[in-house]
Amino acid sequence: MPGIDKGYQVDLRIKTLDIARQEIITRDNIPITIDTSVFYKVINPEYATTKIENYMRAVMNYTQGALRDVIGNMELDEVLTQREKISREIRKVVDEETREWGIEITQIKIQQIELPENMKRAMAVQAEKEREKRAAIIASEGEYEASKNIAAAAKVLSQTPGAISLRTLQTIQDISQEPSQKIIIFMPGEISNFLKKFE
Structure with missing residues:
Protein backbone atom coordinates (compact mmCIF):
# COMPACT_ATOMS: atom_id res chain seq x y z
CA MET A 1 0.00 0.00 0.00
CA PRO A 116 23.87 -24.61 47.47
CA GLU A 117 25.28 -28.07 48.21
CA ASN A 118 25.88 -27.30 51.89
CA MET A 119 22.23 -26.27 52.24
CA LYS A 120 21.08 -29.48 50.55
CA ARG A 121 23.13 -31.54 53.03
CA ALA A 122 21.84 -29.57 56.01
CA MET A 123 18.24 -30.00 54.89
CA ALA A 124 18.76 -33.74 54.33
CA VAL A 125 20.12 -34.11 57.88
CA GLN A 126 17.18 -32.13 59.26
CA ALA A 127 14.71 -34.28 57.31
CA GLU A 128 16.32 -37.46 58.70
CA LYS A 129 16.04 -36.11 62.25
CA GLU A 130 12.37 -35.34 61.67
CA ARG A 131 11.77 -38.90 60.41
CA GLU A 132 13.53 -40.36 63.46
CA LYS A 133 11.49 -38.12 65.74
CA ARG A 134 8.21 -39.26 64.14
CA ALA A 135 9.30 -42.92 64.38
CA ALA A 136 10.12 -42.50 68.08
CA ILE A 137 6.73 -40.91 68.73
CA ILE A 138 4.93 -43.74 66.93
CA ALA A 139 6.94 -46.35 68.87
CA SER A 140 6.22 -44.67 72.21
CA GLU A 141 2.51 -44.50 71.39
CA GLY A 142 2.57 -48.23 70.60
CA GLU A 143 4.34 -49.01 73.87
CA TYR A 144 1.82 -46.92 75.76
CA GLU A 145 -1.10 -48.82 74.21
CA ALA A 146 0.63 -52.15 74.92
CA SER A 147 1.19 -51.20 78.56
CA LYS A 148 -2.50 -50.31 78.92
CA ASN A 149 -3.45 -53.70 77.48
CA ILE A 150 -1.07 -55.49 79.85
CA ALA A 151 -2.46 -53.57 82.82
CA ALA A 152 -6.02 -54.45 81.79
CA ALA A 153 -5.09 -58.12 81.40
CA ALA A 154 -3.38 -58.18 84.80
CA LYS A 155 -6.48 -56.70 86.39
CA VAL A 156 -8.68 -59.39 84.84
CA LEU A 157 -6.30 -62.17 85.93
CA SER A 158 -6.15 -60.88 89.48
CA GLN A 159 -9.93 -60.89 89.73
CA THR A 160 -10.45 -64.37 88.26
CA PRO A 161 -9.64 -67.40 90.49
CA GLY A 162 -7.41 -69.89 88.73
CA ALA A 163 -6.78 -67.57 85.76
CA ILE A 164 -3.11 -67.09 86.62
CA SER A 165 -2.54 -70.84 86.81
CA LEU A 166 -4.28 -71.30 83.45
CA ARG A 167 -2.13 -68.61 81.86
CA THR A 168 0.98 -70.22 83.32
CA LEU A 169 0.04 -73.57 81.77
CA GLN A 170 -0.43 -71.87 78.41
CA THR A 171 3.02 -70.31 78.74
CA ILE A 172 4.56 -73.72 79.53
CA GLN A 173 2.93 -75.14 76.43
CA ASP A 174 4.36 -72.31 74.31
CA ILE A 175 7.84 -72.87 75.74
CA SER A 176 7.64 -76.59 75.05
CA GLN A 177 7.46 -75.82 71.33
CA GLU A 178 10.91 -74.20 71.45
CA PRO A 179 14.19 -76.15 71.03
CA SER A 180 14.98 -78.24 74.10
CA GLN A 181 16.25 -76.12 76.98
CA LYS A 182 16.38 -76.75 80.70
CA ILE A 183 13.91 -74.30 82.24
CA ILE A 184 12.75 -74.13 85.85
CA ILE A 185 9.19 -72.89 86.22
CA PHE A 186 7.50 -72.11 89.52
CA MET A 187 3.79 -72.44 89.57
CA PRO A 188 1.88 -69.72 91.45
CA GLY A 189 1.74 -70.62 95.11
CA GLU A 190 4.99 -72.63 94.98
CA ILE A 191 7.41 -69.71 94.98
CA SER A 192 6.88 -68.94 98.65
CA ASN A 193 7.50 -72.61 99.56
CA PHE A 194 10.74 -72.58 97.55
CA LEU A 195 11.98 -69.43 99.27
CA LYS A 196 11.31 -70.90 102.72
CA LYS A 197 14.06 -73.48 102.09
CA PHE A 198 16.65 -70.71 102.23
CA GLU A 199 15.43 -69.11 105.44
Missing part, protein backbone atom coordinates in the same frame (compact mmCIF):
# COMPACT_ATOMS: atom_id res chain seq x y z
CA PRO A 2 1.23 3.55 -0.70
CA GLY A 3 2.98 5.17 2.26
CA ILE A 4 3.80 1.87 3.98
CA ASP A 5 7.45 0.78 3.89
CA LYS A 6 6.92 -2.75 5.10
CA GLY A 7 4.40 -4.88 6.96
CA TYR A 8 4.79 -7.02 10.07
CA GLN A 9 3.16 -10.30 10.85
CA VAL A 10 2.49 -10.66 14.58
CA ASP A 11 1.66 -14.00 16.20
CA LEU A 12 -1.22 -13.51 18.65
CA ARG A 13 -0.95 -16.94 20.23
CA ILE A 14 0.39 -17.48 23.76
CA LYS A 15 4.15 -18.00 23.63
CA THR A 16 6.72 -19.23 26.13
CA LEU A 17 9.94 -17.47 26.99
CA ASP A 18 12.56 -19.32 29.05
CA ILE A 19 14.38 -16.94 31.35
CA ALA A 20 18.11 -17.53 31.76
CA ARG A 21 19.09 -19.16 35.06
CA GLN A 22 19.96 -16.52 37.59
CA GLU A 23 21.39 -16.49 41.08
CA ILE A 24 19.47 -14.48 43.65
CA ILE A 25 20.27 -13.75 47.30
CA THR A 26 17.34 -14.23 49.68
CA ARG A 27 16.64 -11.91 52.60
CA ASP A 28 18.43 -14.32 54.95
CA ASN A 29 21.50 -14.25 52.67
CA ILE A 30 21.09 -17.66 51.02
CA PRO A 31 22.19 -17.79 47.35
CA ILE A 32 19.73 -19.73 45.19
CA THR A 33 19.56 -20.37 41.47
CA ILE A 34 16.18 -20.12 39.76
CA ASP A 35 14.85 -21.33 36.41
CA THR A 36 11.76 -19.47 35.23
CA SER A 37 9.44 -19.46 32.24
CA VAL A 38 7.14 -16.65 31.11
CA PHE A 39 3.91 -17.21 29.20
CA TYR A 40 2.81 -14.13 27.29
CA LYS A 41 0.81 -13.00 24.26
CA VAL A 42 0.49 -9.93 22.08
CA ILE A 43 -2.85 -8.21 22.62
CA ASN A 44 -2.09 -5.07 20.60
CA PRO A 45 0.06 -5.75 17.52
CA GLU A 46 0.41 -2.04 16.75
CA TYR A 47 1.86 -1.20 20.17
CA ALA A 48 4.06 -4.31 20.17
CA THR A 49 5.70 -3.22 16.90
CA THR A 50 5.81 0.56 17.37
CA LYS A 51 6.30 1.23 21.08
CA ILE A 52 9.25 -1.05 21.74
CA GLU A 53 12.04 -2.40 19.59
CA ASN A 54 12.27 -5.94 21.00
CA TYR A 55 9.42 -6.85 23.33
CA MET A 56 10.75 -10.37 23.97
CA ARG A 57 14.01 -9.02 25.37
CA ALA A 58 12.12 -6.44 27.39
CA VAL A 59 9.85 -9.11 28.90
CA MET A 60 12.93 -11.13 29.86
CA ASN A 61 14.67 -8.15 31.48
CA TYR A 62 11.61 -7.09 33.45
CA THR A 63 11.03 -10.66 34.64
CA GLN A 64 14.61 -11.01 35.85
CA GLY A 65 14.37 -7.71 37.70
CA ALA A 66 11.06 -8.65 39.30
CA LEU A 67 12.50 -12.00 40.41
CA ARG A 68 15.39 -10.27 42.16
CA ASP A 69 13.09 -7.77 43.85
CA VAL A 70 10.45 -10.23 45.05
CA ILE A 71 12.73 -13.08 46.14
CA GLY A 72 15.29 -10.70 47.61
CA ASN A 73 12.65 -9.64 50.12
CA MET A 74 11.78 -13.21 51.15
CA GLU A 75 13.53 -15.75 53.35
CA LEU A 76 14.51 -19.16 51.99
CA ASP A 77 11.67 -21.05 53.72
CA GLU A 78 9.14 -18.67 52.16
CA VAL A 79 10.66 -19.09 48.70
CA LEU A 80 10.53 -22.88 48.93
CA THR A 81 6.95 -23.02 50.17
CA GLN A 82 5.29 -20.12 48.33
CA ARG A 83 6.08 -20.62 44.65
CA GLU A 84 2.54 -19.81 43.54
CA LYS A 85 2.53 -16.57 45.51
CA ILE A 86 5.90 -15.58 44.03
CA SER A 87 4.68 -16.35 40.51
CA ARG A 88 1.55 -14.22 41.00
CA GLU A 89 3.51 -11.25 42.35
CA ILE A 90 6.06 -11.36 39.54
CA ARG A 91 3.34 -11.72 36.90
CA LYS A 92 1.54 -8.68 38.29
CA VAL A 93 4.70 -6.54 38.30
CA VAL A 94 5.81 -7.52 34.79
CA ASP A 95 2.30 -7.33 33.32
CA GLU A 96 1.87 -3.75 34.56
CA GLU A 97 5.04 -2.75 32.71
CA THR A 98 4.40 -4.61 29.47
CA ARG A 99 0.72 -3.69 29.00
CA GLU A 100 1.71 -0.35 27.48
CA TRP A 101 3.57 -2.26 24.75
CA GLY A 102 0.51 -4.37 23.94
CA ILE A 103 1.88 -7.44 25.77
CA GLU A 104 -0.06 -9.46 28.34
CA ILE A 105 1.76 -11.74 30.78
CA THR A 106 -0.52 -14.73 31.29
CA GLN A 107 1.65 -16.77 33.64
CA ILE A 108 5.03 -16.91 35.37
CA LYS A 109 6.19 -20.42 36.18
CA ILE A 110 9.11 -21.16 38.49
CA GLN A 111 10.56 -24.35 37.04
CA GLN A 112 13.31 -25.08 39.53
CA ILE A 113 14.92 -23.68 42.66
CA GLU A 114 18.45 -24.95 43.24
CA LEU A 115 20.15 -24.63 46.62
Whole structure:
Protein backbone atom coordinates (compact mmCIF):
# COMPACT_ATOMS: atom_id res chain seq x y z
CA MET A 1 0.00 0.00 0.00
CA PRO A 2 1.23 3.55 -0.70
CA GLY A 3 2.98 5.17 2.26
CA ILE A 4 3.80 1.87 3.98
CA ASP A 5 7.45 0.78 3.89
CA LYS A 6 6.92 -2.75 5.10
CA GLY A 7 4.40 -4.88 6.96
CA TYR A 8 4.79 -7.02 10.07
CA GLN A 9 3.16 -10.30 10.85
CA VAL A 10 2.49 -10.66 14.58
CA ASP A 11 1.66 -14.00 16.20
CA LEU A 12 -1.22 -13.51 18.65
CA ARG A 13 -0.95 -16.94 20.23
CA ILE A 14 0.39 -17.48 23.76
CA LYS A 15 4.15 -18.00 23.63
CA THR A 16 6.72 -19.23 26.13
CA LEU A 17 9.94 -17.47 26.99
CA ASP A 18 12.56 -19.32 29.05
CA ILE A 19 14.38 -16.94 31.35
CA ALA A 20 18.11 -17.53 31.76
CA ARG A 21 19.09 -19.16 35.06
CA GLN A 22 19.96 -16.52 37.59
CA GLU A 23 21.39 -16.49 41.08
CA ILE A 24 19.47 -14.48 43.65
CA ILE A 25 20.27 -13.75 47.30
CA THR A 26 17.34 -14.23 49.68
CA ARG A 27 16.64 -11.91 52.60
CA ASP A 28 18.43 -14.32 54.95
CA ASN A 29 21.50 -14.25 52.67
CA ILE A 30 21.09 -17.66 51.02
CA PRO A 31 22.19 -17.79 47.35
CA ILE A 32 19.73 -19.73 45.19
CA THR A 33 19.56 -20.37 41.47
CA ILE A 34 16.18 -20.12 39.76
CA ASP A 35 14.85 -21.33 36.41
CA THR A 36 11.76 -19.47 35.23
CA SER A 37 9.44 -19.46 32.24
CA VAL A 38 7.14 -16.65 31.11
CA PHE A 39 3.91 -17.21 29.20
CA TYR A 40 2.81 -14.13 27.29
CA LYS A 41 0.81 -13.00 24.26
CA VAL A 42 0.49 -9.93 22.08
CA ILE A 43 -2.85 -8.21 22.62
CA ASN A 44 -2.09 -5.07 20.60
CA PRO A 45 0.06 -5.75 17.52
CA GLU A 46 0.41 -2.04 16.75
CA TYR A 47 1.86 -1.20 20.17
CA ALA A 48 4.06 -4.31 20.17
CA THR A 49 5.70 -3.22 16.90
CA THR A 50 5.81 0.56 17.37
CA LYS A 51 6.30 1.23 21.08
CA ILE A 52 9.25 -1.05 21.74
CA GLU A 53 12.04 -2.40 19.59
CA ASN A 54 12.27 -5.94 21.00
CA TYR A 55 9.42 -6.85 23.33
CA MET A 56 10.75 -10.37 23.97
CA ARG A 57 14.01 -9.02 25.37
CA ALA A 58 12.12 -6.44 27.39
CA VAL A 59 9.85 -9.11 28.90
CA MET A 60 12.93 -11.13 29.86
CA ASN A 61 14.67 -8.15 31.48
CA TYR A 62 11.61 -7.09 33.45
CA THR A 63 11.03 -10.66 34.64
CA GLN A 64 14.61 -11.01 35.85
CA GLY A 65 14.37 -7.71 37.70
CA ALA A 66 11.06 -8.65 39.30
CA LEU A 67 12.50 -12.00 40.41
CA ARG A 68 15.39 -10.27 42.16
CA ASP A 69 13.09 -7.77 43.85
CA VAL A 70 10.45 -10.23 45.05
CA ILE A 71 12.73 -13.08 46.14
CA GLY A 72 15.29 -10.70 47.61
CA ASN A 73 12.65 -9.64 50.12
CA MET A 74 11.78 -13.21 51.15
CA GLU A 75 13.53 -15.75 53.35
CA LEU A 76 14.51 -19.16 51.99
CA ASP A 77 11.67 -21.05 53.72
CA GLU A 78 9.14 -18.67 52.16
CA VAL A 79 10.66 -19.09 48.70
CA LEU A 80 10.53 -22.88 48.93
CA THR A 81 6.95 -23.02 50.17
CA GLN A 82 5.29 -20.12 48.33
CA ARG A 83 6.08 -20.62 44.65
CA GLU A 84 2.54 -19.81 43.54
CA LYS A 85 2.53 -16.57 45.51
CA ILE A 86 5.90 -15.58 44.03
CA SER A 87 4.68 -16.35 40.51
CA ARG A 88 1.55 -14.22 41.00
CA GLU A 89 3.51 -11.25 42.35
CA ILE A 90 6.06 -11.36 39.54
CA ARG A 91 3.34 -11.72 36.90
CA LYS A 92 1.54 -8.68 38.29
CA VAL A 93 4.70 -6.54 38.30
CA VAL A 94 5.81 -7.52 34.79
CA ASP A 95 2.30 -7.33 33.32
CA GLU A 96 1.87 -3.75 34.56
CA GLU A 97 5.04 -2.75 32.71
CA THR A 98 4.40 -4.61 29.47
CA ARG A 99 0.72 -3.69 29.00
CA GLU A 100 1.71 -0.35 27.48
CA TRP A 101 3.57 -2.26 24.75
CA GLY A 102 0.51 -4.37 23.94
CA ILE A 103 1.88 -7.44 25.77
CA GLU A 104 -0.06 -9.46 28.34
CA ILE A 105 1.76 -11.74 30.78
CA THR A 106 -0.52 -14.73 31.29
CA GLN A 107 1.65 -16.77 33.64
CA ILE A 108 5.03 -16.91 35.37
CA LYS A 109 6.19 -20.42 36.18
CA ILE A 110 9.11 -21.16 38.49
CA GLN A 111 10.56 -24.35 37.04
CA GLN A 112 13.31 -25.08 39.53
CA ILE A 113 14.92 -23.68 42.66
CA GLU A 114 18.45 -24.95 43.24
CA LEU A 115 20.15 -24.63 46.62
CA PRO A 116 23.87 -24.61 47.47
CA GLU A 117 25.28 -28.07 48.21
CA ASN A 118 25.88 -27.30 51.89
CA MET A 119 22.23 -26.27 52.24
CA LYS A 120 21.08 -29.48 50.55
CA ARG A 121 23.13 -31.54 53.03
CA ALA A 122 21.84 -29.57 56.01
CA MET A 123 18.24 -30.00 54.89
CA ALA A 124 18.76 -33.74 54.33
CA VAL A 125 20.12 -34.11 57.88
CA GLN A 126 17.18 -32.13 59.26
CA ALA A 127 14.71 -34.28 57.31
CA GLU A 128 16.32 -37.46 58.70
CA LYS A 129 16.04 -36.11 62.25
CA GLU A 130 12.37 -35.34 61.67
CA ARG A 131 11.77 -38.90 60.41
CA GLU A 132 13.53 -40.36 63.46
CA LYS A 133 11.49 -38.12 65.74
CA ARG A 134 8.21 -39.26 64.14
CA ALA A 135 9.30 -42.92 64.38
CA ALA A 136 10.12 -42.50 68.08
CA ILE A 137 6.73 -40.91 68.73
CA ILE A 138 4.93 -43.74 66.93
CA ALA A 139 6.94 -46.35 68.87
CA SER A 140 6.22 -44.67 72.21
CA GLU A 141 2.51 -44.50 71.39
CA GLY A 142 2.57 -48.23 70.60
CA GLU A 143 4.34 -49.01 73.87
CA TYR A 144 1.82 -46.92 75.76
CA GLU A 145 -1.10 -48.82 74.21
CA ALA A 146 0.63 -52.15 74.92
CA SER A 147 1.19 -51.20 78.56
CA LYS A 148 -2.50 -50.31 78.92
CA ASN A 149 -3.45 -53.70 77.48
CA ILE A 150 -1.07 -55.49 79.85
CA ALA A 151 -2.46 -53.57 82.82
CA ALA A 152 -6.02 -54.45 81.79
CA ALA A 153 -5.09 -58.12 81.40
CA ALA A 154 -3.38 -58.18 84.80
CA LYS A 155 -6.48 -56.70 86.39
CA VAL A 156 -8.68 -59.39 84.84
CA LEU A 157 -6.30 -62.17 85.93
CA SER A 158 -6.15 -60.88 89.48
CA GLN A 159 -9.93 -60.89 89.73
CA THR A 160 -10.45 -64.37 88.26
CA PRO A 161 -9.64 -67.40 90.49
CA GLY A 162 -7.41 -69.89 88.73
CA ALA A 163 -6.78 -67.57 85.76
CA ILE A 164 -3.11 -67.09 86.62
CA SER A 165 -2.54 -70.84 86.81
CA LEU A 166 -4.28 -71.30 83.45
CA ARG A 167 -2.13 -68.61 81.86
CA THR A 168 0.98 -70.22 83.32
CA LEU A 169 0.04 -73.57 81.77
CA GLN A 170 -0.43 -71.87 78.41
CA THR A 171 3.02 -70.31 78.74
CA ILE A 172 4.56 -73.72 79.53
CA GLN A 173 2.93 -75.14 76.43
CA ASP A 174 4.36 -72.31 74.31
CA ILE A 175 7.84 -72.87 75.74
CA SER A 176 7.64 -76.59 75.05
CA GLN A 177 7.46 -75.82 71.33
CA GLU A 178 10.91 -74.20 71.45
CA PRO A 179 14.19 -76.15 71.03
CA SER A 180 14.98 -78.24 74.10
CA GLN A 181 16.25 -76.12 76.98
CA LYS A 182 16.38 -76.75 80.70
CA ILE A 183 13.91 -74.30 82.24
CA ILE A 184 12.75 -74.13 85.85
CA ILE A 185 9.19 -72.89 86.22
CA PHE A 186 7.50 -72.11 89.52
CA MET A 187 3.79 -72.44 89.57
CA PRO A 188 1.88 -69.72 91.45
CA GLY A 189 1.74 -70.62 95.11
CA GLU A 190 4.99 -72.63 94.98
CA ILE A 191 7.41 -69.71 94.98
CA SER A 192 6.88 -68.94 98.65
CA ASN A 193 7.50 -72.61 99.56
CA PHE A 194 10.74 -72.58 97.55
CA LEU A 195 11.98 -69.43 99.27
CA LYS A 196 11.31 -70.90 102.72
CA LYS A 197 14.06 -73.48 102.09
CA PHE A 198 16.65 -70.71 102.23
CA GLU A 199 15.43 -69.11 105.44
